Amino acid sequence: MIDTLVLIGLIAAVVVLWQRVKLLQHRIDVLEDRYWSVETAPHEAAPPIELSKIFPPSTPIAEIVEERPAPPPLPAESVTFQTSEEWDSAPYLHERPSFSFEEIFGRRLPIWAGGITLAVAGFLIVRYSIEAGLLSPVIRTLFGLLFGSSLLAAAELALRNEERVQDERVRQALAGAGIASLYGSILAAANLYDLIAPLTAFIGMAGVTALAIGLSLRFGAPCAVLGLVGGLAAPALVGSGPPSIPLLATYLALAVGGLSILSKTQRWMWLGVSALAGGLGWGAMLLIGGAFDAAGSISIALYLALIGIFLPAFVLPQGNAGGVKMAGSLIAAAQVAVLVATGGFTLLNWGLYGLISVAMLWLSRREANLKRLPAAGLLVVLLLLTAWPDPASLDFAIVMLSAIAIYGIPALLKLWSGEGSSLEAGQIAALALAGPLLALIHFYDGEGDETVFALLFLVSAFATAGIAKLGWTNQARRDDARFVILASATAICTSAAFALLFPDWALAPAFAGLALLLIILSARADDRRVEISGWGLAAAALVMLPITDQATAEFGRLVGDTEPMDRLAAFVRWSLTAVIAGLSLRWARKTSMRTVVRAVTPLLAYGAAAQFLSPTYLPVLAAAALVGLARLYPREPLRTAPESISLLVIIGLWAVLPLSAWTQAGMMSAGGIPLFVTDLPNVHDALSLLLVPAAVMAVALWPNRQERGEKVLLGVAACVAAIGLHILFKQLFAISSYEAFAAHGLAERTLWEAALLGGGLLFWKRGAAPFGLALSVAGLAHFGWFTLILHNPLWADQSVGDLPILNLLLPAYGLPLLWLWLTKGWMPEWPDAAWRSRSVVQMLLITLLGFSLLRQVAVGSILSVPGLSAGEDIARSLLAVGLAIGFLIWGIRQSKKEWRLASLALMLGAAGKVFLFDAAGLDGLLRIASFVALGLNLIGIGWLYSRYLPEERR
Helix, strand or coil, X not given: CHHHHHHHHHHHHHHHHHHHHHHHHHHHHHHHHCCCEEECCCCCCCCCCCHHHHCCCCCCHHHHCCCCCCCCCCCCCEEECCCHHHHHCCHHHCCCCCCCHHHHHHHHHHHHHHHHHHHHHHHHHXXXXXXXXXXXXXXXXXXXXXXXXXXXHHHHHHHHCHHHHCCHHHHHHHHHHHHHHHHHHHHHHHHCCCCCCHHHHHHHHHHHHHHHHHHHHHHCHHHHHHHHHHHHHHHHHHCCCCCCHHHHHHHHHHHHHHHHHHHHHHCCHHHHHHHHHHHHHHHHHHHCCCCCCHHHHHHHHHHHHHHHHHHHHHHCCCCCCHHHHHHHHHHHHHHHHHHHHHCCCCHHHXXXXXXXXXXXXXXXXXXXXXXXXXXXXXXXHHHHXXXXXXXXXXXXXXXXXXXXXXXXXXXXXXHCCCCCCHHHHHHHHHHHHHHHHHHHHHHCCCCCCCHXXXXXXXXXXXXXXXXXXXXXXXXXXXXXXXHHHHHHHHHHHHHHHHHHHCCHHHXXXXXXXXXXXXXXHHHHHCCHHHHHHHHHHHHHHHHHHHHCCCHHHHHHHHCCCCCCCCHHHHHHHHHHHHHHHHHHHHHCCCHHHHHHHHHHHHHHHHHHHHCCCCCCCHHHHHHHHHHHHHHHCCCCCCCCCHHHHHHHHHHHHHHHHHHHHHHHHHHHHHCCCCCCHHHCCCHHHHHHHHHHHHHHHHHHHHHHCCCHHHHHHXXXXXXXXXXXXXXXXXXXXXXXCHHHHHHXXXXXXXXXXXXXXXXXXXXXXXXXXXXXXXXXXXXXXXXXXXXXXXXXCCCCCCECCCCCCCCCHHHHHHHHHHHHHHHHHHCCCCCHHHHHHHHHHHHHXXXXXXXXHHHHHHHCCECCCCCCCHHHHHHHHHHHHHHHHHHHHHHHHHCCHHHHHHHHHHHHHHHHHHHHHHHHHCCHHHHHHHHHHHHHHHHHHHHHHHHHCHHHCC
């Protein structure tokens, strides 16, 4: 109750606010557009306008002045301004909306609510008397009729005393309630109490319907509305037991029909649409009960045909309300379909749907805007046939042939006429495909003979082909999709027949052959849409390659599985498909599909060759084909040729497994886990899958190496070749354990880095700077991460050699230092920051090399052993001082400030170490010698700065 009051209050507030906003907008319009009036006064001058009378002095100027175009000149008219008093008395400023709160909730709604309440009250009185057992059935019925008649009499009395009542809605409400009461009383007498026979009830309801129509003409549309509500609500409010379906359907048909006819005569389309919607709603409620006897099924079907198809056709304007008619027909068809399904798919119920189908076909012919209606009806039929559980073969054949007769023959007769369209072609194609397919679904158990079903598909194919042939000379067939729909249906039916008749290995070339025929037909028929259909069938042929029984073994040989099987059949299957794909280029006109075929054909040919060649040669075969393609089409870049792209994809697919194995092992190695030879692909895979294909690919790409795309592909080939070479290189040391890694890891890395840096220098010198830079960066990165950081001999167990100075440390650190030195003359355009970074790297490498060599002299081949002697500790300080002196001298000679700064840093570090650590652990002469040596070095550095860099003494 509280919710209702709140809702009413909110509605009232919204109405009041809306009216106030409307009034304010009205006043603004008056201020903007009616502040001056024009009067004909050609000899009088216009008086001056006094703005103070219009706007108070406190009004902001922004509210007065508004940019707008000047009004046109008025040579023969004068402008007179209305005073403020005239404005206040203007009637248009005090207009009020016609719908106020009192108008809505005080005058209008209660009357209509009262009429409906009276009608409901009559039904409730009858229900109460039934439940309480107060009145006998006869008395109840008589009271209902008397109540309804009294309401009608009161309505007539209100009409005759119109000058006293002064509101026409009073009589309308009373008349509507009386009509509803009469409906309910007659229906209760027939259904609940069996007081009258069905014929008598039929006559009584017909009379009430006629009375409702007459009263609507006398009292107006509101009476019809209440009659609609009461008439449709009567069965639900009064009926308490299972009704007689035929009687109820007859009553509903009369009620809805009468209201529909009334809507047509009075041009109340809303009434007819509402009545039809209510009638279809009752149809759905009737179907909830489930299966019906023959009389009930026939009654419901006839009722739905009347409500959904015939009444809309005659009551609603012809050519208009197409959406309403379409919706009504489809709802009626759907409800009859439910009747068929719930009734056990008996032939009687199928016949009732046939009646609906004929009605829809008639309606579509009657009104052109409903031409899609038969297609929708056919769709419902096909769905029902699909859902039919365990149909008898004879019943299925009868229903299928009936569907062909109802939907197919009219579509065929109309197809190639001036009114024909793609809808008719679609109906014929749907019937041609659905007949054999549904028969296969319902009657084939997977083990019997498939020939019968294949023949059914072939019959459908011949039928659609013949129908398409009938329109070959029709000039209008190119304007729509009629011909292509029939041609596609023919191809699909033929494909289905082939799938049932041919062995699995022959399906792909068979489908490809049909696709080729469609492409040729497209060229002959000058209809590119047929070609699109052919490409769809060609895609199905490609799908057949991997999903048939023999495909697993065939694809297994592509990756090295040499299990014996019938290779001839596989070769025929792949090669025929490839040949057909190549032939299609002769007639194909669609550029995008030609590109696809050019890309697919090498793949198919490769699949055919794979059935006989060993997997060892297959990757090389793809690369060799790439070379041949480059020689055959020298003007077309390989990066854009579809054939070459396919061959590159094949080469890449072969390289996936070894590359993934190498990548996985390399990622673990980058994390600090040694890369063992057992983690990599073998030599055979490195050669056949990586090195040789990459080399052949480079040969094919080399003639166009100046092109940007070819440069990218050459870079990819170089990377693949480098990975293959790295796999082969790992075989030299064959490190497969941590002990072997400690003994030979540094030597292996140094040799690999030498190869990368040497190759980079070679390419750089030969003019291939990008490749040289790539190899050099790879070599430096390898050294920096693996040798300098992860496995540095100073903290990792790596054998450097037993000889002092002449050990692996010298080439390990010397290679990057040599590269930085040699490339100095090749990079004159580098910025100063790059050169300073180069100097920093050189000083870092020299420092690490010096300390590593000192460590090797002190401890031997393995530098990472724990412990530090006093002599080595002092030697480190002396080495730091020596390096500082060397950096200083080099910096002075080369005018490199960064070297001098590094010298000072090393010297200060050595001094701090000597004072804080070394001297504290020495006694006697050693301590004195260390201080003397440090002092001399510091003096020497100072002298050098004062001698050679006098300008920087300040």
